[in-house]
Amino acid sequence: MFNHLLVLDIAGGAVRRIDLDGTVSTVVAETGSAPDGIVHDPAGDRIYWTLMGRPRRGESEADFTERNGGLRSARVDGADVTTVVADGDITTGKQLAIADGFLYWCDREGGRVSRSRFDGTDLTDLIVTKRDPATGLVAIDDQCVGIAVDSAAGLLYWTQKGPSKGDAGRIFRAGIDIPDGETAESRTDIETLWSGLPEPIDLWIDAASDTLFWTDRGAAPRGNTLNSAQVPASGTATRTPTILADGFAEAIGLAVDTDAGIGYVTALDGTVRAVPTRSDAPTERVVASVPGSAFTGIVGIGS
Template sequence: MITHLNYKLIVLEARKRQIISINPNDYSTNILLQDQSGTPDGIVFNPNDQLFYWTNMGADFDAWDGYIQHCNLDGKDTGFTVKIGDTHTPKQIQLDQRTNYLYWCDREGMKIERCAIETGKVEFLLDTQDMYLDEEKENRHCVGIALDIQNNRIFWTMKGPPKSGTGRLLCAPFDFNDKQAVINSSQIKIVYDHLPEPIDLELDYKNDYLYWSDRGAEPDGNSLNRLQLSTLSNKEVVVRGFDETIGFTVDADHHLAFVADKMGHVYQANLQTKEKKVIFTSENGAFTGLIKVG
């Protein structure tokens, strides 16, 4: 039996441009921030300064009009961390809280990027536009990112065209303590390819898993997936039957996952029984990033 969960879920509502807080115990909700512009996508919380940071893909996915904003826990004191146009279409975002660096994938920009929170100056860690030149350009689009700081690696997804089955999960060595570090393209490893359409990533060190969402075609798409982190093997589809899966977060202690999809649903899934249920719906909504805070 699940005891009281001592955290909140924070989800981005991309179509309505809102940040929403969900209580996972009674599924009550509260709008933290609304009436935003562009298309918010990925979100992270920084315990060092008690601020949320989220990416925005901008209004035109073909233009350099992306940016990163921040606000406090009440949705107030908003500001820009990365200025409009300093990134293209930023997607999932992660934080190295030891160094106060933000890391994210830039989809149409075809890059993996980072910045120090204090400066907001964007650094390019990898340019993917010269990879897989004999394939569709969407195969060069980076989307999800995970920082394996314990093992000095970065993981990311390249989703491929919609429902194409050409998505990839990749990783490469990375020195997070080196302010001059970049991703060496010769050291990139394809962990899995021919995935339906992999999106966001999350690490579970406690149970030795790397999780990812997939919004591609069934039977293996629209799913939550995982593999064994230490061996990068034993891939499995954990839960199926979502509707354009995007953001998610894992509660390893209680064997739960919370999953958001682009059709306006937030689910709670039991990672042992594989059962799932909808805990929040936004009519005509579209959820992207989802994290837990607390």
């Protein structure tokens, strides 16, 4: 079970520790530009986080198409901050996952799902989406955001959120490894599991129960929600997702404590909310609310 939470504060460029009683402290004061996804490796007792990088200025919305994202690491107490993947080797680092000695992440404006070892070596693109031949940019429908890995089944899952509040989001599944004779651009094993979602962001898979959880920052009533659905067998129809909680102010990060039956959701208003994921779990509550912060990635640290 989780002892405490670590969350990324994109407004403050920091890693915050949030105890389950709501106490907030700072673990890493300077993460680098626009931190988004965070994971914990218990074996090495280190945390890893992605950076979206610096946006272009002068746009009506932040433009992260410039390739200057990266990946950092530190001990779980915040000491020994190191660079794992150099700034510029990722376009826009988003959610991060760990499986079998590898880090997996989505690169939004890069239109990629990638992985590397914990030291940044063996950096490999597993999925590369299409680009506009005229601009060389990835279309917004094909930008990858959230990721979850089921290493026992050899499968990875990812979201492509689509336009803001656009009801064009999708969740995909493919094998962890590229099929023989294929490339990251030409894979034929990609399945679309759900489409027409408001704006799916981060994923979490409970492989023991074959349940997928995700946040969605789209428009109400289906957006700004925490959702769950049974993972379908290959070639079978997907079930309509269940909304576990709603009313978030731009829901982003997700960490599920499967032992406790609680999903922890971050939002851009600087809140962390605990949501029951099964009937015998505690009732929903706000764990912390930090004015002036904007929370993205979250990871639970076990006792």
